[in-house]
Every structure is written in C-alpha cells, then in structure tokens.
Amino acid sequence: MQFGVFTVGDVTPDPTGGRTPTERERIKAMVAIALKAEEVGLDVFATGEHHNPPFVPSSPTTMLGYIAARTEHLILSTATTLITTNDPVKIAEDYAMLQHLADGRVDVMLGRGNTGPVYPWFGKDIRRGIDLAKENYALLRRLWREDVVDWEGTFRTPLQAFTSTPRPLDGVPPFVWHGSIRSPEIAEQAAFYGDGFFHNNIFWPADHTRRMVQLYRRRYAHHGHGRPEDAVVGLGGQVFMRKNSQDAVREFRPYFDNAPVYGHGPSLEDFTEQTPLTVGSPQQVIERTLAFRETVGDYQRQLFLMDHAGLPLKTVLEQLDILGEEVVPVLRKEFARGRPSDVPDAPTHASLRAAREVPVP
C-alpha cells in the first residue's frame, strides 16, 4: 500500500496572529513538504492545480520536475489535473516529459476542478464538464498509446498525423487515477478504462464514500477488468497530531475554525465525527485510518492533507515527522495483516512495464 501527502497549495493567513506567506514562500514550502515526505519514508507527493488566488500551483509539472530532481524514490502525482479545461495534448506532452525526467516516478490524478470561472477563463462551458472529461480523456489515452493520431472531436481542433512527444517512458503511459467526490459518472469512467479511482473523502461522511467506491468496484468488474476487489482505490485523509490529544485539539482548533472550505460552520468535534478528519494522538490517527478499510475494502493509496488553513511550514514538517516515524510504519504493518495476497498493489511504472513484458499465453 502507498502512503503520501496531497496539497491544495492555498495561501492562507495563519489565524493565530501569524502572517500570510508570500507566493514564493508558499511554493518553496510545498517543495519542502515534498522533500520531507521522501525523507520520512512516504511514497507519494501530489499537488493540486488551480488557476485563481489564493492558490499557487497553476503549473504542476514545473514544480514536480523540480522535486523530481531533488528526490529519488517519491512518486510524483497530482490532485487533481484538470482534464476539463487543459488541452489533452498539453497534458500528454507535459506528463510524458515529466516521466522521462523522473525516471518513471509519475502518475496523474484527473479531476474536473471546483472553481466555476476556470471554465470560461479557459474558453470552456461548465455545463459540458462531464462531456469535456470524457472526450479529453479519450484523446489523452490515444496520444499516449498511439504514435500517430488522427482525431476529430467536439471540443478542440482536429488532429491529423499528430505525434505527441516525448513518447511515454518505455512506451508505458503514466497510471491514471480519476478523482471525484460526488459524480458517479467519474467512478464509471475510472471503471470503464480499468483505471484507479480516488475518492477525496476528506470533507464527506463515510457512508457517501462507501457508496461511491462500491459503485466503482462493481462497474470495474462489469467492464471486465477483474473482480471488484481488484479495482484500484485511493482515499484522502486529514490529520493533526500531538503526543497528547488535548494538545492537538487546542493547537488545531483556530486553524479548523477559520479554514477555507469548512471554517465558520460545524464544530471541530462534529466535523471530526462526520468526516475522516482526525485531531489527536498518533494512535488515534492509526485507529481511524485503519477503519477506512472497513468502509471501502482493502485499498491501494492513502494520501493525507497536512498543510492547509494557514498552518506554518514548521508545524507541517513536524506533523510529517510524526506521520512518517510513528504512524505510517504501523499502518503498513496493520494494513498488510489480513490483506488477501491477491489484492493488487497500486500500479507503478515498474509494475506496468513488467506486466507489458510478460508474454500473453
């Protein structure tokens, strides 16, 4: 099982009287978080993609390429890459390029985005969001898998005799996750292609997560990719830890109360009960995270949101130390316990290349 962090890249004032980081500081902080993730033994770093303040990561492959040069093992991913408003040709090129630079340590999580005006800013119609996700992804797959593409569709100019360069490393396209919170169409898209499905459950009750993952698993089998339990599932998580759980609650509460997305709404206690957010001791985080398996079955990737709501970098790095040293080693051991040996791991470049090289009998 893979463990990692994902970041939204928000520039948020520290509500405890601290300052607002500059864009440069926030961008450098994201890099520092990625390097820390590798240092403490995590597997994945994923960055969001946004095209409006207060977010900085508009250019994920620039950042991931830089991180690739400074790491050796970390898998570089996104959360999410906008399949609706980006030109699929540019996605094909950018992520193939990143694959070569990172020696294959790359996968991509596709999503539709959550900011309405981004569609018109990029010349797209938000009412066609699902159709854009379908057509653009169908083209992206062909660009990675066929050397020469003739293509005509609804949303971009036709392509004749087009070759996307560089070609994917070793002829193996990056593994694709489809990220969604509430659209069953996206679970269906992931199932149809036999791709991964990431349910970003961090702001949602477990019951909703269970339904979406169940749907994806059933449709994965329906489309002939294997058993429901062979489907590739990823989940989010959000934690804040101190040795003493009261200290964690006391320290995190002002960040929770003022957080973008859910701040000024439910109490920390209610939100903790209703969503995966866990604020407490490392042991509490371990128990809560292990229980995700009861909701969705044995799964492949667990990403944690660690750095939003104005938390200072120093605190985030301390959190990553705790996560890497005290939490994830136990999670690896406990998740492995009772996990059937035929439940697959998340595909990596190496495993996909090996699978391709096995001669089909």
Place this chain on the structure above:
Amino acid sequence: MRLTVVSAGLSTPSSTRLLGDRLAQSVTDELAARDHLLSTEVVELRELAGDIASHLVTGFPPPRLSAAIDTVTNADGLAVVTPVFAASYSGLFKSFFDVIDPDVLTGKPVLIAATGGTARHSLVLEHAVRPLFAYLRAVVVPTAVFAASEDWGSGGDAYTDALPGRVRRAGAELAALMETRPAGGGPEDDVAALERGLADLRFD
C-alpha cells in the same frame, strides 16, 4: 400514506407549528373518510437551524438533518408552513429547501401555508412560496392557507371562510392529490440507483 409537515416557526410553541398541526389533522380526517391510514411526521426547522447552516458551509448534511431530508423525500405529500419575514418566506425555510436535491420534489403534492401578524402579508404565499415550489416542480394545491394573528380569534364573514374552513378545504385538496398519485416504491439501493443512471453513459 405518509405526510410530512415542515414547520419553520421559531418560537416554542409557535403559531406556525399550530397551523401545521391543524393542516395535518385535516388531511388525516379527509383520508380517513376515504379509508386511508395516514402517518404524519413533523420536521421542525428550528431544531435543525445549526445543521442547515453547517450543510450550507460543508456541502453535506449532519446526521439529524439527513434524516429530516429523507422524511421529506419519502413523503407522499408535504404541508409546508413558514412565518412571513421581510415580505417573503423566512431564510431558514428557504435554506432548508436549498439543501435538498432539487429533483426530489418533482410531482410531489404540496400544501403551502404561512403565518404573519396581519392579513396584509397573505399574498406572500402566491408571490413567493408558490413560485418556489413551482420551480421545484412540485404539485401545489390551489388553496394556500394564511393565518394572521386575528384569524385565531375570528369567524368567517360573507366574503371569506374562517381559518378552519380554509384549513379543511386545503386539506381536502391535498388528500385528493395524495390519493390519486401512484404510490412510490420502497427506497432503492443507492448503488443500484446510481448504476441504473449510468446505463446510457458511453465512454468509448
């Protein structure tokens, strides 16, 4: 059959709830006369005020609100009652219907009612509440019931029925609609419902 009363009254006890109870009794009596047993549930929005605000902020309902939404969704008919605030329904009343999936009220029989200090507010039902439920594609009964303070202590006259008469007429209209509306099936397995919706979705 199931009737759900949605009351947006804020005081305890409230005349809004009182009107909701009278309407429920009227529908019960009318259906009993036609040999139908009616069960009534009441959703008091006052008790859900914090949950409704949380839902607006987080995008998902806390458990108690979720149960209330199910009660509305699964009802065969609704009687909705709001106090008049600033020339319209109250914000709490509107916010509750804002967090309900706009499709679930399609075709559902609804009786609309309101309370206010003076009968001068009565057209709020026609100019604000009825269009809201028309937008939601509900079937709203012709008689909307407005109860001004004075209605609780006065009889009818040559031109207008007294409040009990209007409550009876509206209740009879809702009962007739509920009776003729085909009964909905039991709640479908969520995942099965989603799967069914995906049948036409082609990715190749």
